[in-house]
Amino acid sequence: MAEQSKEKLRFERKDATKGYIVLSLIGDLDMWTLPTAKEQVQSLIEEKKVNLVLDLERTNYIDSSGLGFFIGTLKNLRDAGGNLVLINLNSYIYGIFTLIQLQHIIKTYDSLEEASKDF
Numbered sequence: 001m002a003e004q005s006k007e008k009l010r011f012e013r014k015d016a017t018k019g020y021i022v023l024s025l026i027g028d029l030d031m032w033t034l035p036t037a038k039e040q041v042q043s044l045i046e047e048k049k050v051n052l053v054l055d056l057e058r059t060n061y062i063d064s065s066g067l068g069f070f071i072g073t074l075k076n077l078r079d080a081g082g083n084l085v086l087i088n089l090n091s092y093i094y095g096i097f098t099l100i101q102l103q104h105i106i107k108t109y110d111s112l113e114e115a116s117k118d119f
Contacts, residue, residue, distance in 0.1 A: 009033035011040050020051035020119045022112060026058040029066035037066075041073050050082025053115050057088035062096065074106055085115045 012024040021044055029037060044052060052073070074084045085107045089097065097103045109115040 009036055015049075016053075016116070016119075018116060018119050020053055020116070021049045022053045022055055024055040024058060028061040029059055029069060030061060030063040031065040034065050034069055037069055038072075041076065045076060045080050045082075048080075050077050050080040051119050052077055052082065052084050053112060054084065054086050055088050055112070056086055056090070056093055059090075059093065062093055067096065067100070067102065070102070070106055083118065085109060085118055087112055087115050 009025060009027040009029060012026065014022040014024075016022060023040065023044070025037070027033065041052070044050070054070075054073075070084070070086070077084050087109045088111070089108055094103075094108070097106075097108065107115075107118065
């Protein structure tokens with residue numbers, strides 16, 4: 001039986017004209033890819049890009065450390081004068097969010113068009 005290699009986490013960044021960044025997370029957000037995700041957000045904060053839209057359309061899997069990443073990122077961005085919203089959550093990820101009531105802490109939207117009204 002061939003061992004399936006775990007997809008790592010990649011990012012696609014789009015700078016929007018309204019002053020926010022759209023960052024697509026592609027792959028799995030778990031304890032193994034968490035350091036990479038944290039570095040990505042920290043570099044945005046250092047660039048003073050503190051209004052962030054995370055696009056989870058191509059995020060396959062999130063574990064508890066990934067959920068912690070969202071909360072930590074929200075705090076870091078707010079401390080820097082910015083904000084975090086999430087878009088395109090699949091039913092699996094949204095199910096986890098509603099289970100732990102995270103959607104009341106971090107705003108989630110079905111599309112970038114809806115989320116952009118927050119900025």
